[in-house]
Structure formats: C-alpha cells, structure tokens
Amino acid sequence: MTGGQLExxxxxxxxxxxxxxxxxxxxxxxxxxxxxxxxxxxxxxTAMRIAMGVLxxxxxxxxxxxxxxxxxxxxxxxxxPEERGLYPRMRVGEQxxxxxxxxxxxxxxxxxxxxxxxxxxxxxQRRDDIAQALSLGNQQRVQLTAALVHEPDGLILDExxxxxxxxxxxxxxxxxxDRCADGIPVIFSSHQLDLVERLCDRVGIVKDGQxxxxxxxxxxxxxxxxxLLVDAPAAPAGWADGLPGVEVRGRDGTxxxxxxxxxxxxxxxxxxxxxxxxxREFARRRATLTELFRHVVSADGAGSxxxxxxxx
Amino acid sequence: MSTGTNDLTEPGxxxxxxLVASRELSVRLRSKSTRxxxxxxxxxxxxxPVVLKLVTGSASTENVGLxxxxxxxxxAVQASGQAAGQHLNVxxxxxxxxxxxxxxxxxxxxxxxxxxxxxxxxxxxxxxNKGLTSAFTVLAQQAVFSQQITxxxxxxxxxxxxxxxxxxxxxxxxxxxxxxxxxxxxxxVAGVLIYLSLLVxxxxxxxxxxxxxxxxxxxxxxxxxxxxxxxVGKVLGIGTVGLIQMVVIGAAGIVxxxxxxxxxxxxxxxxxxLAWLVVWYLLGFFMYATAFAGLGALVxxxxxxSGVVTPAMIFVIAGYVLGATVLPTNPANPIIxxxxxxxxxxxxxxxxxxxxxxxxxxxxxxxxALVLATIPLLVWLAGRIYxxxxxxxxxxxxxxxxxxxx
Numbered sequence: 001m002t003g004g005q006l007e008x009x010x011x012x013x014x015x016x017x018x019x020x021x022x023x024x025x026x027x028x029x030x031x032x033x034x035x036x037x038x039x040x041x042x043x044x045x046t047a048m049r050i051a052m053g054v055l056x057x058x059x060x061x062x063x064x065x066x067x068x069x070x071x072x073x074x075x076x077x078x079x080x081p082e083e084r085g086l087y088p089r090m091r092v093g094e095q096x097x098x099x100x101x102x103x104x105x106x107x108x109x110x111x112x113x114x115x116x117x118x119x120x121x122x123x124x125q126r127r128d129d130i131a132q133a134l135s136l137g138n139q140q141r142v143q144l145t146a147a148l149v150h151e152p153d154g155l156i157l158d159e160x161x162x163x164x165x166x167x168x169x170x171x172x173x174x175x176x177x178d179r180c181a182d183g184i185p186v187i188f189s190s191h192q193l194d195l196v197e198r199l200c201d202r203v204g205i206v207k208d209g210q211x212x213x214x215x216x217x218x219x220x221x222x223x224x225x226x227x228l229l230v231d232a233p234a235a236p237a238g239w240a241d242g243l244p245g246v247e248v249r250g251r252d253g254t255x256x257x258x259x260x261x262x263x264x265x266x267x268x269x270x271x272x273x274x275x276x277x278x279x280r281e282f283a284r285r286r287a288t289l290t291e292l293f294r295h296v297v298s299a300d301g302a303g304s305x306x307x308x309x310x311x312x
Numbered sequence: 313m314s315t316g317t318n319d320l321t322e323p324g325x326x327x328x329x330x331l332v333a334s335r336e337l338s339v340r341l342r343s344k345s346t347r348x349x350x351x352x353x354x355x356x357x358x359x360x361p362v363v364l365k366l367v368t369g370s371a372s373t374e375n376v377g378l379x380x381x382x383x384x385x386x387x388a389v390q391a392s393g394q395a396a397g398q399h400l401n402v403x404x405x406x407x408x409x410x411x412x413x414x415x416x417x418x419x420x421x422x423x424x425x426x427x428x429x430x431x432x433x434x435x436x437x438x439x440x441n442k443g444l445t446s447a448f449t450v451l452a453q454q455a456v457f458s459q460q461i462t463x464x465x466x467x468x469x470x471x472x473x474x475x476x477x478x479x480x481x482x483x484x485x486x487x488x489x490x491x492x493x494x495x496x497x498x499x500x501v502a503g504v505l506i507y508l509s510l511l512v513x514x515x516x517x518x519x520x521x522x523x524x525x526x527x528x529x530x531x532x533x534x535x536x537x538x539x540x541x542x543x544v545g546k547v548l549g550i551g552t553v554g555l556i557q558m559v560v561i562g563a564a565g566i567v568x569x570x571x572x573x574x575x576x577x578x579x580x581x582x583x584x585x586l587a588w589l590v591v592w593y594l595l596g597f598f599m600y601a602t603a604f605a606g607l608g609a610l611v612x613x614x615x616x617x618s619g620v621v622t623p624a625m626i627f628v629i630a631g632y633v634l635g636a637t638v639l640p641t642n643p644a645n646p647i648i649x650x651x652x653x654x655x656x657x658x659x660x661x662x663x664x665x666x667x668x669x670x671x672x673x674x675x676x677x678x679x680x681a682l683v684l685a686t687i688p689l690l691v692w693l694a695g696r697i698y699x700x701x702x703x704x705x706x707x708x709x710x711x712x713x714x715x716x717x718x
Contacts, residue, residue, distance in 0.1 A: 052535045054703055071538065079535045083705075085528030090339065101331055102536045146532060 004065045004153045005029050006051065006185050011060035013046055013209075020046045021209040023060070028154075028185040028202075033176060035196035036189040037293060038206030044189040045082045047206070048158050052079045064154070075103050078152035080160055084143050088132035092123065092142055095131065096149050103150035110149070117145045121171060137168050144172060148179070155179060157188040161195060173199055197289035205296050213296045220292050227285040228258040228266060234277025243272055255281075328537050332545025333552065336520065340553040349512065350557045353505075357565035360501070361574040374444050377411045377420040378404045382432070385424065385451070392451035398443030411435070422448075489670025491643045494577055499643075499667035500636060502589050505562060506663050507632035510596050511625070513554040517601040518608030518621045520546050521702070525612050530702055539699040543609075544691070547601045551594070558593045562586045588666045595683045596659025599690060600628060606694025609701040610709045620708070631660030643668045653679045655686040 006028040013021040021043045028034040036044050049055040051062050053074050064073045087095050093114055100110035118124045121141045126134060131142065144160060155176070161169055176199070180186050190196050196203060197217055205213040213220055232239070233254040240248050240256060245264025249257040260266060266284070273279045340346050376389060383404050393400035405411035411423040415437050422444055423435040432455070434440060434448050458468035524530040533542055566582045569575030575582065603624045611620050631651070638645050643665070652661035658679040665671050701714040
C-alpha cells in the first residue's frame with residue numbers, strides 16, 4: 001500500500017480574461033481510480049497539466065502525500081498528455097527506455113520494464129518500429145507504456161481511451177485497474193461516461209473551471225431526481241399529468257419515463273398507472289453518469305445543490 | 313511495486329543532461345544525412361590537396377625550346393623567367409621543324425626562334441600562358457635595353473649588374489608577419505569548415521528543439537526533467553557530433569595535405585591549426601547553438617525555424633564572408649583584426665586568422681576569453697526564453713513575451 005494521495009488544492013488559472021480554473025479542489029486517494037469528466041474546455045487538461053508541473057497555476061497548490069509536488073515527486077508520477085507526444089523517428093523500445101531512464105531508472109531496470117509492458121500491451125512485435133510508423137491505436141498504447149514505464153507511484157492520464165478500439169479499451173481498463181490494485185492513485189479524463197461509470201471509484205465533474213460534483217456514482221446519484229419507467233399499454237397520453245412531484249420526461253410507445261422530485265410518492269404513481277389498465281413494467285431507474293452529468297452541467301451556476309461531496 | 317515513501321530517486325543533475333546528450337549523439341550518428349554530409353565534406357577536403365597538387369604540378373614549370381639560332385639566349389631566358397616569376401625549363405632542339413613538332417605534341421610549351429629580321433618569335437601551340445608571356449616580354453625588353461645601351465656607348469653587362477644591385481632598404485617600425493600562401497589557404501579552409509559546421513549543426517539544434525515541440529514529446533520530457541537540462545543536453549549532444557565531424561574532416565585534410573606534399577608546413581604547425589580549429593568550433597558552437605536553441609523554442613513548426621534563427625545566423629554568415637573576401641588579399645586588415653575579437657564574429661574570423669598566422673598571443677587569448685564570458689550569459693538568456701516558450705505550442709511566441717514571462 002502506498003501512502004500517496006494526490007491533492008489538488010484551490011488551484012486557479014486564468015489566461016487573460018478567460019478563467020480556465022476557478023479554485024478547483026479535489027483529491028485522488030491511494031488505490032483509487034478517479035474519473036475526471038467535463039465538457040470540452042471545462043478545464044480538465046489545464047488541471048492535469050498543472051498537476052504535472054508543465055503549466056504553472058496562478059494560485060493554489062498540488063500536494064503529493066501531503067507535500068507540495070516538486071520535480072522529485074513528479075518524477076514518480078506517470079503522465080499521458082492530451083497531445084500525444086513521442087519522438088516520431090525513434091524506435092519504440094529505445095524511446096521508452098530513454099523515458100524510463102529520464103525518470104531515474106537504471107538502464108537494466110528500464111529495459112526489463114519496457115519488455116514487460118510491451119508484452120503486456122501486445123506491442124512486442126513493434127519494439128523496433130519507429131513511432132510514426134505505428135497505427136494510431138498502437139501509438140496510444142505506446143503512450144500509455146510511456147506513462148507506466150518507470151513504475152510510477154501515481155498516474156495522471158488525459159483521455160487515455162480516446163480513439164481506442166473496444167479490445168484496446170479493455171486492455172487499457174485492465175491495466176489501469178491493476179495499477180489501482182497496486183495501491184496507487186489513478187486519475188484519468190474521458191468523455192466516455194459509460195466507461196467512467198463502469199471503471200471509476202470516484203468521479204469529478206468539472207464545469208467552467210470548477211469542480212461542481214465529486215464523489216462515487218452513488219453519492220452523485222443521491223441528490224439527483226429519481227426516474228421511473230412505467231409500461232402501461234392502455235394508458236392514454238397525459239395519464240401521469242397532475243401527479244404531485246412527478247414530471248413526464250418522455251414517452252416511447254407504451255413506455256413512459258417519469259422523474260420524481262424528492263419526496264414524491266412512487267406508490268401513488270403505480271396506483272394511477274393501474275387505473276389506466278394493466279401495468280407490464282414498473283421500474284425505478286438509477287440515473288446513469290451521463291444523466292447525472294447532463295443534470296449537473298446544465299444546471300445554472302456553481303451553487304447547485306446536487307449531491308456534491310467537495311473534498312476538503 | 314515501489315511505494316510512495318521509497319527513496320525518490322533523483323538522478324543527479326548532470327547524469328540527466330548526459331542522458332539527453334547521449335540520445336542526441338546516438339540519433340545523429342545513426343542518421344543517414346549526418347553521415348553523408350560528413351563523407352561529402354571529407355571527400356572535398358581530401359580532394360582539395362590532390363587537385364591542387366595536380367594543378368600546380370603541371371603549371372609550375374614551362375618547357376621552352378631553343379633552336380640553333382637562339383641557343384645562345386639560354387641564360388638570358390632563364391634569367392627572364394626568374395624575373396617574371398615563372399620557372400622555365402630550357403632545352404635545345406636540333407632544328408625548328410622538330411621543335412615545332414614538340415610544341416604540337418605538348419613536349420614543349422614554347423619554341424623560341426629568330427625570324428628573318430633577327431627578331432625573336434615564340435612559337436606556341438595555341439596560346440602562351442601568362443607566366444610565359446611575361447618571361448618573354450622581359451626577355452625582349454632586356455634585348456632592346458642592351459641594344460640601346462650599346463648604341464649609347466655603354467656596356468650592357470655593367471649596366472645590368474648595376475641595375476640588379478639597386479634596391480631600397482625597407483625599414484619596418486613594427487615587425488611584419490610574413491604570410492605564406494599555404495597558410496592563407498589553410499585559413500580559408502578552416503573558415504569554411506567552421507562556417508559550415510556552425511550553420512549545419514546550429515540549425516540541427518533549432519530543428520531538434522522544434523521537433524520535440526511539434527511532436528509534443530517535450531511535455532512528457534518536462535514532466536520528468538528541467539527545461540535547462542533538456543536544452544543543454546541537446547546542445548552538448550549535437551555539439552559532440554559536430555566535434556567528431558570537425559576532427560575527422562580536419563585531420564583527413566591536413567594528413568592528405570602533408571602526405572601529398574601540397575602542405576609543406578611543419579607537423580607542429582599543422583597540429584596547432586587543427587587544435588585551434590577544434591577550440592574555435594567548440595566556442596562558436598556553444599555560443600551560437602545556445603542562441604539557436606532559445607530561438608527555436610519560440611516556434612512550433614519546422615517551416616518556421618529558418619525564419620526565427622536567421623537574425624543570429626546573419627553574424628555567422630557575415631563573419632565568414634568578410635573573412636573569406638578580405639583576408640586572402642589583406643590578412644592584416646585592421647578592421648577584420650578588431651572584428652575577430654568581438655564574440656559574435658570571433659568564431660568565424662579568429663580561426664581563419666590563426667591558421668594564416670601572425671596573430672599576437674594577447675589577441676587570441678582575449679577573443680577566447682570574451683567568448684567564454686559570453687557563453688554563460690547566453691545560456692542564461694536562452695534558457696529563460698526556452699523555459700518560457702517551449703511548452704507554448706501554436707503561434708510563434710514573441711521574444712519579448714518569452715523574456716518577460718516568469
């Protein structure tokens with residue numbers, strides 16, 4: 001078990017008049033897979049670049065294991081930048097060994113680590129290829145290898161899944177889970193919310209440079225409105241109108257999707273449905289991350305009341 | 313698995329620079345273009361003495377044939393050749409027809425005959441070369457001179473002896489250095505080598521910086537090492553490649569020169585030329601390459617590299633062009649002497665002057681000292697520009713911005 005926890009503490013960054021980050025605060029715990037989601041331009045990449053020290057924050061602090069991050073600690077993190085970066089004309093194996101050695105590994109350890117990872121990611125055949133000759137998917141795998149090659153104590157990955165085929169997504173997911181199981185914190189950003197929901201222990205939703213919701217999926221759900229799916233084939237349109245605390249969200253054939261505000265009585269809904277005739281299906285639907293995300297992001301202002309568990 | 317509390321191994325500052333440098337070295341040494349460029353330069357530098365040998369070997373002596381009628385002029389022809397600076401090999405042929413035959417087949421360059429009026433005629437195949445023409449002109453003038461003296465009642469022999477003895481004593485206030493043609497040529501070659509090397513390897517540094525920027529690998533690198541380590545490592549690595557090229561090419565040229573006999577300077581003088589070449593290459597490279605690295609960091613695309621390094625490149629070009637045009641005819645030009653001590657021009661001008669000889673020790677030392685003092689300043693300045701600009705991709709970063717940013 002590692003003692004490492006990555007803390008992003010009230011980081012702010014502005015470019016001229018544009019506020020990129022506004023007192024962003026969250027932490028990624030040891031052994032935790034943290035999903036970082038948000039619209040394009042919300043500030044995810046900026047936050048990650050600041051954490052990796054390739055961009056300076058205007059204010060705030062990034063801490064690792066309780067101490068401000070410096071080059072020494074950063075060397076122990078693995079990073080996958082948003083803009084993929086490899087030497088285009090250098091052989092895959094050589095550049096990975098080089099990167100591992102820049103992080104302080106001995107030549108022998110570096111070669112061993114590179115061989116093991118290339119094997120794991122199915123790239124052994126590509127070891128002596130130059131980077132620019134690889135397919136985009138393989139380049140992405142090499143990029144992940146570059147983040148992992150020095151056996152880091154923490155991972156910061158900017159959209160590691162973008163552009164990967166389903167098989168590669170599985171491999172990538174497995175690798176990330178394994179690293180978490182080793183007890184290191186892993187943070188990655190993604191627009192594939194179903195994937196984030198499936199994979200992550202905790203999720204942070206960013207909007208306009210601020211963390212607007214942060215916690216496990218269940219925690220995020222707790223404040224969101226509940227949904228009910230009712231299949232009442234004989235029900236006329238508008239059958240649920242007027243039920244207290246209930247709003248019709250949509251109708252698809254005989255199915256009606258309802259949203260219940262906190263405190264609304266689902267049994268009353270069931271009775272109303274039965275009044276129209278048979279009820280074939282009556283199901284509570286747990287909000288997906290996509291729904292939670294839409295809900296949080298479409299809400300006005302940052303002071304939304306939805307289940308957020310802001311990290312201290 | 314390593315743990316968060318393990319010793320956070322930080323490789324020493326210089327081992328990291330060494331890693332960066334050795335990557336550059338291995339990549340460049342394996343690159344085809346580097347090898348081809350070195351090979352081409354080597355062929356040129358080895359070919360130069362060989363060609364010079366062939367050219368000067370055939371042109372230095374002209375064969376002049378005399379017929380029975382002109383045979384008595386042998387000594388006079390030799391003397392005229394000497395006066396005109398043209399070495400002549402004088403032979404006598406049995407008759408004019410045979411002599412003309414030899415001129416035709418190239419055994420003789422000229423045949424000296426007397427026409428019906430007792431005038432001298434030089435028979436050549438097509439044209440007489442310059443040296444030969446001057447020698448014959450001197451010969452003809454001497455003949456007329458002697459004739460006139462005789463007419464005036466004098467003794468041509470005595471007059472000639474007296475004329476030959478006449479000279480003016482030159483008194484130098486400062487001892488002048490006697491420049492030798494060989495050393496002038498050596499200086500020019502040294503100048504070309506330094507110039508090409510600074511141009512090519514300097515450009516490589518800027519391109520290398522931009523390659524890392526445009527491929528975005530720099531972001532990955534700078535999450536592990538400091539910007540200055542990356543910059544200095546790159547300069548050192550490419551500088552070493554250039555050093556290897558310089559030593560190999562310079563040594564090949566000097567060895568060939570000495571072996572073919574085209575270079576007749578002493579081995580120690582040749583060694584000192586090579587040593588100065590290396591010293592000035594290193595000084596010049598580190599000065600310019602550092603500047604190029606900083607400037608290169610301002611742009612994100614290879615097409616923009618030449619535009620951004622040109623302002624610095626101008627000094628290299630200007631120094632070389634000035635030296636190459638002025639020094640061969642006027643090696644002691646006071647303006648060039650002054651410029652060769654100024655750091656931006658010294659790397660091109662000083663090695664040329666040093667190869668030509670006659671540089672006072674204090675001038676050589678001052679030029680080295682000034683460049684040595686400039687390098688740390690440039691490293692600091694370029695390091696600042698590099699640090700502030702290298703992670704900003706996209707539009708070209710303005711120099712003032714890069715200097716100002718914290």
